[in-house]
Amino acid sequence: MSNKSRFIYLDHAATTAVDPRVVEAMLPYFEHSYGNPSSVYRFAGQAQEALNTSRRTVADILGCTPKEIVFTGCGTESDNLAIRGVAWASRERGNHIITTPIEHHAVETTCHQLAEHWGYRLTVVPVDRHGMVDPDDIAQAITDETVLISVMYANNEVGTIEPLAEIGEIARKRGVHLHTDAVQAGGSLDINVDRLNVDLLSLSGHKFYAPKGVGVLYVREGTPLLPIQTGGGQEGRRRAGTENIPYIVGLARALELANDDRESEAQRLAALRDRLIAGVLGAIPDAFLTGHPTQRLPNSASFCFQGIDGEATLLQLDLAGIAASSGSACASGEAEPSHVLTAMGIEPRLALSSLRLTLGRENTAQDVDDVLGVLPDIVRKLRALSPLYPMPVSEA
Amino acid sequence: MYSETLIDHFQNPRNVGVIADPDGYAKIDSPVCGDLMEIYIKVEDDEIADVKYRTFGCAAAIASSSMATEMILGQPLEVAEELTDAKVAEALGGLPEAKVHCSVLAASALHAAIQDYYAKHPQSAKAEA
Numbered sequence: 001m002s003n004k005s006r007f008i009y010l011d012h013a014a015t016t017a018v019d020p021r022v023v024e025a026m027l028p029y030f031e032h033s034y035g036n037p038s039s040v041y042r043f044a045g046q047a048q049e050a051l052n053t054s055r056r057t058v059a060d061i062l063g064c065t066p067k068e069i070v071f072t073g074c075g076t077e078s079d080n081l082a083i084r085g086v087a088w089a090s091r092e093r094g095n096h097i098i099t100t101p102i103e104h105h106a107v108e109t110t111c112h113q114l115a116e117h118w119g120y121r122l123t124v125v126p127v128d129r130h131g132m133v134d135p136d137d138i139a140q141a142i143t144d145e146t147v148l149i150s151v152m153y154a155n156n157e158v159g160t161i162e163p164l165a166e167i168g169e170i171a172r173k174r175g176v177h178l179h180t181d182a183v184q185a186g187g188s189l190d191i192n193v194d195r196l197n198v199d200l201l202s203l204s205g206h207k208f209y210a211p212k213g214v215g216v217l218y219v220r221e222g223t224p225l226l227p228i229q230t231g232g233g234q235e236g237r238r239r240a241g242t243e244n245i246p247y248i249v250g251l252a253r254a255l256e257l258a259n260d261d262r263e264s265e266a267q268r269l270a271a272l273r274d275r276l277i278a279g280v281l282g283a284i285p286d287a288f289l290t291g292h293p294t295q296r297l298p299n300s301a302s303f304c305f306q307g308i309d310g311e312a313t314l315l316q317l318d319l320a321g322i323a324a325s326s327g328s329a330c331a332s333g334e335a336e337p338s339h340v341l342t343a344m345g346i347e348p349r350l351a352l353s354s355l356r357l358t359l360g361r362e363n364t365a366q367d368v369d370d371v372l373g374v375l376p377d378i379v380r381k382l383r384a385l386s387p388l389y390p391m392p393v394s395e396a
Numbered sequence: 397m398y399s400e401t402l403i404d405h406f407q408n409p410r411n412v413g414v415i416a417d418p419d420g421y422a423k424i425d426s427p428v429c430g431d432l433m434e435i436y437i438k439v440e441d442d443e444i445a446d447v448k449y450r451t452f453g454c455a456a457a458i459a460s461s462s463m464a465t466e467m468i469l470g471q472p473l474e475v476a477e478e479l480t481d482a483k484v485a486e487a488l489g490g491l492p493e494a495k496v497h498c499s500v501l502a503a504s505a506l507h508a509a510i511q512d513y514y515a516k517h518p519q520s521a522k523a524e525a
Binding site for chain 2: 311
């Protein structure tokens with residue numbers, strides 16, 4: 001294998017490094033143009049201008065008007081604001097919410113809290129074995145009481161891209177608002193809100209080379225929304241609190257950079273992803289690709305390996321200088337198999353073996369080949385230790 | 397998160413394998429996280445003459461299995477019976493709180509294999525007592 005001291009980062013779905021061009025764009029707003037955009041004197045105008053420009057940049061990429069953009073503190077906050085905000089504002093009209101079993105916890109937990117504590121009714125439509133939602137299931141779940149549908153754009157664990165435009169068409173016909181958690185899609189897929197037919201869309205800066213701690217919620221004009229964080233009138237009275245100007249500037253710059261070469265970069269990453277998938281499935285027996293074979297994020301490859309535990313694989317990869325991720329995290333003390341994988345019908349023990357490799361801007365074909373150089377041996381070694389591989393006849 | 401000793405046992409696990417005709421055998425599931433350990437012992441003159449295992453689980457589970465078997469190999473049964481999860485964890489240089497159940501799995505499996513040996517060998521000293 002190659003030089004052991006090399007570090008290969010293959011966990012871009014977790015977070016990304018801040019692009020130096022983003023840092024550069026942010027820097028003036030810490031020490032120099034530090035004014036509060038709500039202040040009236042001319043000095044604050046620099047911050048106001050930066051805020052307006054950033055909002056316009058993001059709006060242009062989403063294909064919406066600047067006033068439909070709300071800057072938030074993170075993707076989780078955007079999801080919370082979208083779901084709770086629409087649910088609260090629509091309480092008179094209805095109390096029914098539709099979602100899927102593969103959502104990020106930021107959506108899942110928020111929906112469940114509304115159901116458990118605030119009297120909302122929740123319908124969780126199924127997904128198929130690839131993690132794909134059937135728009136017909138959404139259509140059938142809609143009732144006169146339905147106020148919100150929340151379906152993620154692309155899944156964080158398995159990369160499956162959901163048929164949002166179709167779901168959005170159904171939602172619009174029935175007069176129901178559609179929210180999408182586009183946190184994993186931001187920067188790599190088309191996020192034009194009209195093509196996607198969505199009314200609310202969440203983004204998180206640190207997934208596309210902006211810093212952690214800044215997000216976006218797109219809110220289509222006319223969508224009822226009560227703020228969940230109350231106070232001043234910032235962000236069109238939808239999100240109180242002094243705007244985090246340097247981070248907002250950074251997010252806008254990062255989204256702009258990602259958008260500039262989005263299609264060519266997606267193509268490059270998809271080629272690396274396919275090389276990785278083919279290499280893993282070719283070299284490792286009893287390995288399975290999770291998620292959709294073609295409708296998946298260009299940078300995401302996820303697998304299950306019969307008979308081994310995902311965390312053990314991760315640590316072996318880490319010792320070989322490769323940072324990756326698993327759907328299972330025995331570190332929480334209660335290792336539940338991933339809710340995403342089990343919703344797709346993958347049996348719990350196989351789900352515990354999951355490995356997710358997510359590529360990014362700095363990755364090369366050499367990185368992929370280096371992973372392929374060590375992963376088959378790691379799996380072989382762990383399987384030699386495992387009482388579950390080959391499966392005992394009695395359990396097969 | 398993990399000590400050097402633990403990493404060493406994870407990367408170079410001792411006593412891995414199966415024994416075709418074991419004197420004692422046990423297969424234990426962790427109720428906490430789905431980990432699974434299978435352990436085989438050979439007993440001669442009331443001593444653990446050989447021990448092998450296979451474990452499905454995280455690094456801490458694998459290292460705990462390795463360390464537990466290393467600690468009891470060649471030891472008299474009564475010494476092996478004294479092995480506790482705390483001793484395994486200590487020998488590994490400590491375990492993160494969330495991983496303590498991994499050492500419990502190793503100790504429980506070992507004790508179950510010794511019990512299996514006594515059950516199958518009622519003439520042994522312990523069974524007569």
